[in-house]
Each structure stands twice: as structure tokens, then as C-alpha cells.
Amino acid sequence: MQENINKKIEDAMHSIDGIEKSSPSPFFFTRLEARMQKEKNIWETLTSFITKPVIAFACICLVIMINAFVIFSSSNTDSTVTQQTNQLATVDEYSQLSATLYEFENTKP
Amino acid sequence: MNEKELIALLKQKDRAAFKDIVETWQDMVYNTALGILQNEEDAEDTAQEVFIQVFESISSFKEDSKLSTWIYRITVSKSLDHIRKKKRKKRFAFIQSLYGGNDEKMIEPPDFFHPGISIENKENAVALFKAIEKLSSNQKSAFVLNKIEGLSYLEIGEIMELSDSAVDALLQRARKNLKVSLKDYYKLLGC
Numbered sequence: 001m002q003e004n005i006n007k008k009i010e011d012a013m014h015s016i017d018g019i020e021k022s023s024p025s026p027f028f029f030t031r032l033e034a035r036m037q038k039e040k041n042i043w044e045t046l047t048s049f050i051t052k053p054v055i056a057f058a059c060i061c062l063v064i065m066i067n068a069f070v071i072f073s074s075s076n077t078d079s080t081v082t083q084q085t086n087q088l089a090t091v092d093e094y095s096q097l098s099a100t101l102y103e104f105e106n107t108k109p
Numbered sequence: 110m111n112e113k114e115l116i117a118l119l120k121q122k123d124r125a126a127f128k129d130i131v132e133t134w135q136d137m138v139y140n141t142a143l144g145i146l147q148n149e150e151d152a153e154d155t156a157q158e159v160f161i162q163v164f165e166s167i168s169s170f171k172e173d174s175k176l177s178t179w180i181y182r183i184t185v186s187k188s189l190d191h192i193r194k195k196k197r198k199k200r201f202a203f204i205q206s207l208y209g210g211n212d213e214k215m216i217e218p219p220d221f222f223h224p225g226i227s228i229e230n231k232e233n234a235v236a237l238f239k240a241i242e243k244l245s246s247n248q249k250s251a252f253v254l255n256k257i258e259g260l261s262y263l264e265i266g267e268i269m270e271l272s273d274s275a276v277d278a279l280l281q282r283a284r285k286n287l288k289v290s291l292k293d294y295y296k297l298l299g300c
Contacts, residue, residue: 008233009291012240013284015233016256020225024139024153029131032157036164 112176119167131160134177137258138184140225144253145188147221147238155191159184174267181268185250192246240290248283251276 049055110118110129118126138159143152162183170179226234241249250269254260260268262276269276 005292005295008236008295009288012233012237012291013287015230015237016223016226018227019223019257021136021140022143022224023136024156028135028139028153028156029128031153032131032160035157036161039161 113172116167116170116172116176119164122164127160127164130163130176134180135160137177138180141181141184141253141258142188142191143223144241144257145185145249146191147223147242148218149224151191151195155184155187158187162187178264178267181254185254185268189246189250236291236294237287239294240287243290244283244286248279248286251279252283252287255280 110126115126115129119130135156139152139156142155142159143149146152146155159180163180170176220235221238222231223234223238241252244252247269251265254265254268255262262273262280265271265276266273271279
């Protein structure tokens with residue numbers, strides 16, 4: 001049995017001696033060109049779409065609008081914060097003053 | 110037209126030069142890819158990818174080596190990439206099937222019959238190709254280039270960027286591993 005397996009292994013190892021070269025099916029170059037054209041077309045379509053004046057203008061407008069929104073919203077937040085800080089400062093000041101007056105006026109129960 | 114002129118024309122994206130290159134090397138590229146991938150559709154697909162890469166990156170070809178060596182190098186790397194992609198897809202499909210996302214049954218590929226092998230050797234060649242499939246990437250590439258493409262150790266070394274002795278060692282290990290795989294295969298068949 002071992003001899004049989006060894007013989008089979010040797011036969012298999014030599015089975016591709018003198019193998020003939022295989023070729024792709026006919027019109028390989030035509031198919032290759034068609035594939036290259038198809039891949040090129042995908043990129044061409046994409047770039048021609050992006051570079052259309054309407055699309056380009058709309059993109060620029062969108063970017064400007066986003067920028068404007070971010071700038072205005074941040075300046076609004078800043079003014080609200082400033083206003084709140086001022087209010088707090090006034091309240092603190094008055095409360096401190098009134099507390100002092102009250103303390104002066106009501107020194108004895 | 111000599112090789113230098115052909116390369117110069119291809120760098121200018123000349124269609125006739127590209128056609129010339131494809132027609133000269135298509136059998137070599139397809140045959141190598143077929144030996145590594147063991148599937149005719151995958152080999153054709155990879156051969157197309159190889160020539161697209163040749164066309165797109167000819168400007169980066171520094172002419173330190175022969176054009177054929179460069180094309181062989183692209184073919185081997187594209188074929189190995191194809192195997193990796195296929196394995197990744199298989200693994201993903203297996204994980205999907207575990208979670209019940211993919212109800213399709215995974216079909217084992219049929220035995221590979223190389224069209225260049227004579228009928229009397231077909232049965233033995235099927236066993237050998239099954240064993241070749243189990244080799245590591247480097248051993249598989251070296252074995253295919255040597256036995257199927259008939260390249261010398263020197264040429265294989267240039268393609269794989271290895272020394273002659275490294276190629277020799279690689280092929281010896283490949284032959285040893287093939288014999289082990291074949292032994293298991295024939296034992297399983299009950300020979």
C-alpha cells in the first residue's frame with residue numbers, strides 16, 4: 001500500500017511536466033479596452049457632475065451658509081453669556097448692598 | 110520595434126503600443142494567474158487588472174529590470190491579492206451564515222482541470238493542483254513560475270526579488286509540502 005501511495009505521489013508530481021500554456025479566450029484586448037472605458041466613464045461622469053456650474057455654485061452656497069450659521073450662532077451665544085454675566089454681577093452687587101443696609105438698619109431686633 | 114521604444118510609446122499612452130504589449134504578454138499573464146488562482150474566470154479578471162496597472166503605472170517603471178519581469182511581478186502580486194480578497198469574502202459569508210444573515214449555502218469549488226494538461230495526466234494533476242492550493246503564497250508563486258511557466262531560478266529570483274539559493278530553498282520546501290499533502294490525499298482516498 002505504501003509503495004502504491006509513493007508511486008501515486010511521484011506520478012502526481014510529474015503530471016504537469018510538459019504542460020501546455022493556456023491562453024485567454026479570444027478578443028481579450030477588446031474586453032480589456034471595454035473595461036478600461038467603463039472604469040474611465042465612471043470617473044468622467046463623477047467629475048463632470050461635480051464640475052457642473054449649477055452643482056459647483058450650490059456647493060459653494062452651502063459652504064457659505066454653513067459658515068455663516070456657525071459664525072452667527074457662536075456670536076449669539078457670546079452675547080447671551082456676556083448679558084448673563086452682567087446680570088449676575090448686578091444681582092451680586094445689589095444683594096450685597098441691600099444686605100449691608102439691612103444689617104445697618106436692623107442692628108437690634 | 111524594440112522594448113525601449115515600446116515603453117517610450119506606452120509612456121505617451123499610445124494605444125497601438127499598449128495593444129502590442131497586451132498581445133505579446135497576455136498568454137504569459139493569463140497562464141501564470143491561472144496556475145496560481147486555479148479558476149479561469151478569476152484568471153481572466155486578474156489578467157485584465159494586470160494590464161490596466163501596466164497602462165496606468167508605466168511612468169513609474171524605471172527600466173532597471175526587463176519589462177517581462179515587471180509584468181510577471183504585477184501578475185503574481187495581483188493574483189495573490191485576488192486570493193486574499195476571496196478568502197476575506199468567504200470568511201465574511203461564514204460569519205454572516207452564523208448569525209443567520211446569509212441563507213445561501215457555501216458551495217465548494219469544483220476540481221480544477223488545467224486546459225494545458227494531457228488527458229492521461231488529468232487525474233494526477235487534479236490531486237497536484239489541490240496540493241498546490243495549500244502551499245504558502247511564496248512557495249505557490251515560485252512553484253507555478255518554475256513548473257507551469259518554465260522559468261529558471263534566476264528569473265524567479267528577479268521576479269520575487271530573492272537570491273538563487275533562496276528560490277532553491279523555497280522550491281525544495283514547496284516540493285516537500287506537496288508530497289505531504291498528496292500523501293494525505295491518497296490515504297484519504299484509500300489507495
